[in-house]
Amino acid sequence: MENHKKDKPLEVDKNGKFNRQKNRFTAPFGDKPGELPVEAGRYRLLWSPVCPWAHRSVIVRRVLGLEESISLGTASPMRPNIPRVDWEFSLDEGNKDPVLGIQYLSEVYLNADPNYEGRPTVPAIIDVKEKKVVNNDYFRLTNYFETVWSPLHKENAPNLYPESLRQEIDALNDVIFHEVNNGVYKCGFARSQEAYEEAYDTLFNQLDVLENRLATRRFLLGDYITDSDVRLFATLVRFDVAYYSAFKANRNRIVDFPNLWGYLRDLYQTPGFGDTTDFEAIKIHYHLSNHIASDDQKSLNILPKGPDLSSIHAPHHREAISGIEEKFLIGHD
Incomplete structure (x- = not known):
């Protein structure tokens, strides 16, 4: 499936059932080799308030007090009128995310992998310096925020994952x-x-x-x-x-x-x-x-x-x- 080259990807099998694509960038956060270091100011969370997967990461970010450690970029609720599925930062001045300087979410996906052929999704954790996506694993992201990110939680942060x-x-x-x-x-x-x-x-x-x-x-x-x-x-x-x-x-x-x-x-x-x-x-x-x-x-x-x-x-x-x-x-x- 060549999402950035085709009009719309069809994640539908021969029986008409919807099968959601797998996440491509799933490196965990932690301090072991191959893991993403937990570091204030290093990452930007890209989301759109329309997306339930992204919304839950934003809820946990706020509840745990990670807003000062992980910045937030917001994509438009309307997908851009271009020949691929994407998210656009048209809510920002100049139609570009003010920190990353990108117009479309796909840019940071292709920065991470020039051969990426999936659909660019939110939430996406972006390495601000390298301007590339490092994690789009919506299924585990809140758990990382709740555990290995705990040193950066606010005082008396709740325990959402006992x-x-x-x-x-x-x-x-x-x-x-x-x-x-x-x-x-x-x-x-x-x-x-x-x-x-x-x-x-x-x-x-x-x-x-x-x-x-x-x-x-x-x-x-x-x-x-x-x-x-x-x-x-x-x-x-x-x-x-x-x-x-x-x-x-x-x-x-x-x-x-x-x-x-x-x-x-x-x-x-x-x-x-x-x-x-x-x-x-x-x-x-x-x-x-x-x-x-x-x-x-x-x-x-x-x-x-x-x-x-x-x-x-x-x-x-x-x-x-x-x-x-x-x-x-x-x-x-």
Whole structure:
């Protein structure tokens, strides 16, 4: 697949199922040979607020106080009108990222590998001096921020990835990824009725499971927010404004699930979550911009007026489940 040479890559198999491309730059952070050194000011995180994978890395960056150590560059919610799939820094003066001097995300990918043929993705960690991507492993990035980046955490930073819960968190994250995070894309990018219905059923079956789970737990792993909650939030907060209609994931909205909706409000009202969520950008991207596995023209370039999101600020009363107000486990176990 030659993404930078072709119009749109089709990550779809012969049965019409969407298969997301694998991450190319997966070197871990650490102090061992071949690992990326943890160093304040060395890296820039590139994201777009429309992307759930990127959003969760930005949430964790803020919650842990890494904003002074890792700078942030923001791409436009609209993909550029060029003959390849890319992200553009058209929100910045001169249509270029002010630190890296690039117009398109693909530039730092090709700086890292001139033969790179995949789709340039966010989040991407860029070595500022070399202006090349060094890590685009969205699946592990938040875990690196939570562990090996701990020397640069703010004072009394919460523990989102407690060692005693890591096995359970990892197992739950795997299910959430395949059936929910990527599940909505499997619905939206399916190219056969059978693939769509299979993805649809898997997605809503898992949402039903999570709805029941959250009836007796304030958060997915109990009384405190963990990495798993960050990952689920990034999909839930986009669901009613984007996936429900744009991706045909329309059995229920999240507001129709009492526990999931209360849980989403609880997280949204937590610093680092709602204040990094840009509903307008999300709507623009999913309803007006082109997508990675679709050749369809967006419907007359009309941006949906709804839904009404004001109730996301309503009291959630989820603290009654845990009996405590604090949402974060402070310190390390």
